[in-house]
Amino acid sequence: MHDPFPFPCPDWLRQRTEPFADYVSLKTLPLHIHEVLLAFSLYSAINIIVAPIISRFFFPRIYPSFNARTKLNWDVHIVSFVQSTIICVVALWVMAKDEERSEMNWAGKVHGYTGAGGLIQAFAGGYFLWDLVITLQNINVFGLGMLAHAVSALFVFSLGFRPFVNFYAPTFILYELSSPFLNIHWFCDKLKMTGSKVQLYNGIVLLCTFFGCRLCWGTYQSVRVFYDVYRAITAGEFVLQDPELGKLSNGTNVDPSAIPTSDIMQFAGERTVPLWLAACYLLSNLTLNGLNWFWFGKMIETLRKRFDPPLGTRKPEIKEQGKEQILVEGISLQSPPQTPYAHASGIDAKDYIGAVKVETKSNHLEVEQMEIRKRTGEDGRPMSSARAA
DSSP, rough: OOOSSSSOOHHHHHHHHHHHHHHHTTHHHHHHHHHHHHHHHHHIIIIIIHHHHHHHHHHHHTTGGGHHHHHHHHHHHHHHHHHHHHHHHHHHHHHOOOOOHTOOOOOHHHHOOOOHHHHHEEEHHHHHHHHHHHHTOOOHHHHHHHHHHHHHHHHHHHGGGGGSGGGGGHHHGGGGGGGHHHHHHHHHTTOOOOOOOOHHHHHHHHHHHHHIHHHHHHHHHHHHHHHHHHHHHTTOOEEEEEETTTSEEEBBOOGGGGGGSSSSGTTTTTTTTHHHHHHHHHHHHHHHHHHHHHEEEHHHHHTTTSTTTTTTOOOOOOOOOOOOOOOOTOOOOSSOOOOOHHHHHHHOOSSOOOOOOOETTTTEEEEEOOOOOOOTTOOOOOOHHHHOO
């Protein structure tokens, strides 16, 4: 299936990309570089311009009240929601319409190429390139786990331009089917809808889609791609150098007789699978799958904390008396009020006129005016009583 994107890559851009593509052996990248840049620019614009504008419009009180860290996360989640929705719709359409995919044998799945698969790789690559940039800029916010995810995902989808396992580009991008629901769950927390029915129903769908598309579907497809790559490696003889890259060694040739001659294989070249390539792909894929299993456990734990038992683990909030700061005309009432007279005469704040005793009961304050008292000795009797004695 040809690339369904309506605009081909401009000649000037393709020509400027070819030297880099030849150097790193990404033969089909010049055909899709405009789509990669378009996706990167689209998601950058949503993050910097669109997300803040629509957030201030629809949530004029909530969004401006966020601190810088929360605003960053909010905007990133909007980008993720848009990207996951678009890419999943396109991937499902390609899998349904690309008839050439159904005709591929194991060799075609490893070395073959279709324009529609290249489109999926381009938009996914543009997003993960943006994801890598935003993660590196804010590594203290997103952490090393998200950095590993961004690097692994960008590497895996970039290899499709070699072409290498281009067939599996729409397959693995369906990981993103759970992302819209993950973003909705996060938005519920920020919109003060924690524990609501909306979050409950969305959480059920989130767990089902995450378990189905990432753990079950993803793990099964990983086994399939590893088996196809294994067949490609064992089908040929070892060579000392990677003929595609010219710098890395220990690759294997694939038997040309096992590969059908067609447009699918036009970029197959020497049709080799170097061992470095198989090892790097295996490592990246295992990293992504490992993160998915780890995140699934954390997701269940986080969801349960938002709901009451028996399904949830939320505990009632216990407020310690005197710990909550109460302000009256800007003065904290956690500690007794102080006055210049208290420091000058050595008396407590409760010993002067106007002192108040404040108690918190439920949602209101009880204020009791106290009479003036002065200590004259260890017995603490009022001055008038001391004089009478």
